[in-house]
Amino acid sequence: MVMPLALLEKSMNKNISLLLKDNRTLEGKLTGYDEYMNMVLEDTEERTSEQTRRLGVVILRGNNVVSISPL
Amino acid sequence: MVMPLALLEKSMNKNISLLLKDNRTLEGKLTGYDEYMNMVLEDTEERTSEQTRRLGVVILRGNNVVSISPL
Amino acid sequence: MVMPLALLEKSMNKNISLLLKDNRTLEGKLTGYDEYMNMVLEDTEERTSEQTRRLGVVILRGNNVVSISPL
Amino acid sequence: MVMPLALLEKSMNKNISLLLKDNRTLEGKLTGYDEYMNMVLEDTEERTSEQTRRLGVVILRGNNVVSISPL
Amino acid sequence: MVMPLALLEKSMNKNISLLLKDNRTLEGKLTGYDEYMNMVLEDTEERTSEQTRRLGVVILRGNNVVSISPL
Amino acid sequence: MVMPLALLEKSMNKNISLLLKDNRTLEGKLTGYDEYMNMVLEDTEERTSEQTRRLGVVILRGNNVVSISPL
Amino acid sequence: MVMPLALLEKSMNKNISLLLKDNRTLEGKLTGYDEYMNMVLEDTEERTSEQTRRLGVVILRGNNVVSISPL
Numbered sequence: 329m330v331m332p333l334a335l336l337e338k339s340m341n342k343n344i345s346l347l348l349k350d351n352r353t354l355e356g357k358l359t360g361y362d363e364y365m366n367m368v369l370e371d372t373e374e375r376t377s378e379q380t381r382r383l384g385v386v387i388l389r390g391n392n393v394v395s396i397s398p399l
Numbered sequence: 400m401v402m403p404l405a406l407l408e409k410s411m412n413k414n415i416s417l418l419l420k421d422n423r424t425l426e427g428k429l430t431g432y433d434e435y436m437n438m439v440l441e442d443t444e445e446r447t448s449e450q451t452r453r454l455g456v457v458i459l460r461g462n463n464v465v466s467i468s469p470l
Numbered sequence: 471m472v473m474p475l476a477l478l479e480k481s482m483n484k485n486i487s488l489l490l491k492d493n494r495t496l497e498g499k500l501t502g503y504d505e506y507m508n509m510v511l512e513d514t515e516e517r518t519s520e521q522t523r524r525l526g527v528v529i530l531r532g533n534n535v536v537s538i539s540p541l
Numbered sequence: 542m543v544m545p546l547a548l549l550e551k552s553m554n555k556n557i558s559l560l561l562k563d564n565r566t567l568e569g570k571l572t573g574y575d576e577y578m579n580m581v582l583e584d585t586e587e588r589t590s591e592q593t594r595r596l597g598v599v600i601l602r603g604n605n606v607v608s609i610s611p612l
Numbered sequence: 613m614v615m616p617l618a619l620l621e622k623s624m625n626k627n628i629s630l631l632l633k634d635n636r637t638l639e640g641k642l643t644g645y646d647e648y649m650n651m652v653l654e655d656t657e658e659r660t661s662e663q664t665r666r667l668g669v670v671i672l673r674g675n676n677v678v679s680i681s682p683l
Numbered sequence: 684m685v686m687p688l689a690l691l692e693k694s695m696n697k698n699i700s701l702l703l704k705d706n707r708t709l710e711g712k713l714t715g716y717d718e719y720m721n722m723v724l725e726d727t728e729e730r731t732s733e734q735t736r737r738l739g740v741v742i743l744r745g746n747n748v749v750s751i752s753p754l
Numbered sequence: 755m756v757m758p759l760a761l762l763e764k765s766m767n768k769n770i771s772l773l774l775k776d777n778r779t780l781e782g783k784l785t786g787y788d789e790y791m792n793m794v795l796e797d798t799e800e801r802t803s804e805q806t807r808r809l810g811v812v813i814l815r816g817n818n819v820v821s822i823s824p825l
Contacts, residue, residue, distance in 0.1 A: 329411065330431035330439045332458045340755065348820065349463070350777070351421070360756035365437075365460065366791075368756045372823075387758045387822040389791065392775070394419065396458040397443075400482065401502035401510045403529045420492070420534070436508075436531065465490065467529040468514075471553065472573035472581045474600045491563070491605070507579075507602065536561065538600040539585075542624065543644035543652045545671045562634070562676070578650075578673065607632065609671040610656075613695065614715035614723045616742045633705070633747070649721075649744065678703065680742040681727075684766065685786035685794045687813045704818070706776070720792075720815065749774065751813040752798075 336361050336396070343399040344369075349392050352376070355399065356386065365390030407432050407467070414470040415440075420463050423447070426470065427457065436461030478503050478538070485541040486511075491534050494518070497541065498528065507532030549574050549609070556612040557582075562605050565589070568612065569599065578603030620645050620680070627683040628653075633676050636660070639683065640670065649674030691716050691751070698754040699724070704747050707731070710754065711741065720745030762787050762822070769825040770795075775818050778802070781825065782812065791816030 339358050346354045346367075353376070356369030367390070372383040410429050417425045417438070424447070427440030438461065443454040481500050488496045488509075495518070498511030509532070514525040552571050559567045559580070566589070569582030580603070585596040623642050630638045630651070637660070640653030651674070656667040694713050701709045701722070708731070711724030722745070727738040765784050772780045772793070779802070782795030793816070798809040 332431060332433055332437040332439055335431065335439050335456070335458055349421070350775070350820065354821075360758060360761065362758055366758040368758055368761050383821075383823055385761070385824055387761055389816070389819055389821065390460070391462070391817070392820045393460055394421065394463045395425075395454075395460065397454055398456055403502060403504055403508040403510055406502065406510050406527070406529055422492070461531070462533070464531055465492065465534045466496075466525075466531065468525055469527050474573060474575055474579040474581055477573065477581050477598070477600055493563070532602070533604070535602055536563065536605045537567075537596075537602065539596055540598055545644060545646055545650040545652055548644065548652050548669070548671055564634070603673070604675070606673055607634065607676045608638075608667075608673065610667055611669050616715060616717055616721040616723055619715065619723050619740070619742055635705070674744070675746070677744055678705065678747045679709075679738075679744065681738055682740050687786060687788055687792040687794055690786065690794050690811070690813055704776070745815070746817070748815055749776065749818045750780075750809075750815065752809055753811050 333361075333363070333365075335398070336365070336367075339396075339398045345397045345399055346388065347394045347396075348388075349394055354383070354386065354388070356383075362390075365393060365396075367393075404432075404434070404436075406469070407436070407438075410467075410469045416468045416470055417459065418465045418467075419459075420465055425454070425457065425459070427454075433461075436464060436467075438464070438467075475503075475505070475507075477540070478507070478509075481538075481540045487539045487541055488530065489536045489538075490530075491536055496525070496528065496530070498525075504532075507535060507538075509535075509538075546574075546576070546578075548611070549578070549580075552609075552611045558610045558612055559601065560607045560609075561601075562607055567596070567599065567601070569596075575603075578606060578609075580606075580609075617645075617647070617649075619682070620649070620651075623680075623682045629681045629683055630672065631678045631680075632672075633678055638667070638670065638672070640667075646674075649677060649680075651677070651680075688716075688718070688720075690753070691720070691722075694751075694753045700752045700754055701743065702749045702751075703743075704749055709738070709741065709743070711738075717745075720748060720751075722748070759787075759789070759791075761824070762791070762793075765822075765824045771823045771825055772814065773820045773822075774814075775820055780809070780812065780814070782809075788816075791819060791822075793819070793822075 356372030427443030498514030569585030573581035640656030644652035711727030782798030
């Protein structure tokens with residue numbers, strides 16, 4: 329059994345990909361999270377089919393996140 | 400009586416299909432979950448009528464899930 | 471007085487119809503539920519005006535359910 | 542002062558009309574409710590400007606209800 | 613300082629206007645409310661730019677209410 | 684550090700501007716609020732690019748508010 | 755590990771950029787926040803691709819915020 333938060337813990341300081349409710353995809357290094365799945369990403373990039381936008385450090389609110397994938 | 404979370408427990412390490420609120424369908428092996436129906440899937444694939452996309456390991460937020468089916 | 475959850479209890483192992491927030495209608499045998507109206511259905515079918523799709527066993531998240539009718 | 546739940550209590554075994562968030566209107570005999578305004582209706586009919594559909598017994602989730610009127 | 617619920621209390625048995633999330637406007641006499649801003653209105657009318665519809669007694673769920681104005 | 688509720692307190696009896704989730708903008712004198720950011724406004728005006736509508740006293744539900752600005 | 759709220763604390767009195775659920779982007783100096791990620795911004799500007807609008811002091815409700823970036 330891999331609890332969802334345990335997998336976040338294992339992904340610390342590694343690159344992850346996030347799908348948000350507004351259909352944006354973010355990639356960045358996970359440097360923090362809390363029990364609500366709020367997350368801190370570094371070197372974040374927003375990727376769409378057309379472009380890549382550098383966002384740097386980002387705090388994500390967990391309730392906007394659909395899914396999280398380690399990269 | 401099969402409690403919903405008990406059925407998730409029985410589905411551990413088996414393939415399940417998830418329908419998300421944004422109408423995407425994911426299939427993968429359930430390797431973890433918590434009381435909020437957050438889930439961890441491995442070998443996840445997103446399937447639409449047009450294509451299949453390999454997503455690998457995915458943490459799903461339970462509040463985006465509409466329904467779950469063992470495969 | 472018929473409490474809503476008591477009616478679910480009385481519907482156990484019987485066929486019910488569910489209307490979901492995304493306007494899909496599911497029919498199946500209710501084999502479990504919990505206090506949040508999460509439900510387990512067996513022999514589930516999704517019915518639209520155009521087609522019937524067999525879904526088998528399904529866990530439904532209660533917060534996606536609009537209404538439930540015993541059949 | 543008429544507390545909202547007290548008015549539901551007074552409406553027991555009487556016909557009520559419900560407006561749902563998805564703009565459907567249901568009419569039926571209120572035979573049960575709980576503190577979340579989940580309700581049980583009997584002899585329920587869904588009424589739109591074009592048609593009337595008989596739904597029989599229905600459990601309504603309170604969070605889909607906009608307003609309730611005794612008939 | 614006028615606490616929001618205190619203003620509701622002061623509006624008891626007076627006419628108020630409600631704007632709902634679905635953009636409908638209701639007017640009626642406030643005859644009850646609870647801590648969630650669920651409300652009971654009497655002699656309720658729904659007003660749109662095109663027409664006025666008499667709804668009589670209505671229980672409103674507070675989470676559908678955007679704003680309330682004493683008349 | 685200015686806590687958000689402390690800034691509301693400092694704005695008491697002063698004019699504020701509110702942006703609501705439905706994109707309406709309201710201006711009025713803040714005469715009350717509670718811990719949920721429900722608010723009471725007096726001399727409220729709704730402003731759109733096309734018109735100004737006088738609303739008088741308004742109770743606003745906090746969960747419909749996007750942002751608040753002292754004027 | 756950088757907890758999301760700790761990063762907000764570190765961003766106090768510095769400029770941050772906020773993406774809201776309605777797709778607006780705000781920039782301003784963070785002068786306060788609370789546990790719900792409600793925030794107080796000063797010298798706030800709303801930026802769209804077409805224009806910049808000065809908003810001054812703004813209280814933001816946390817549940818409308820998608821992501822936060824220190825600038």
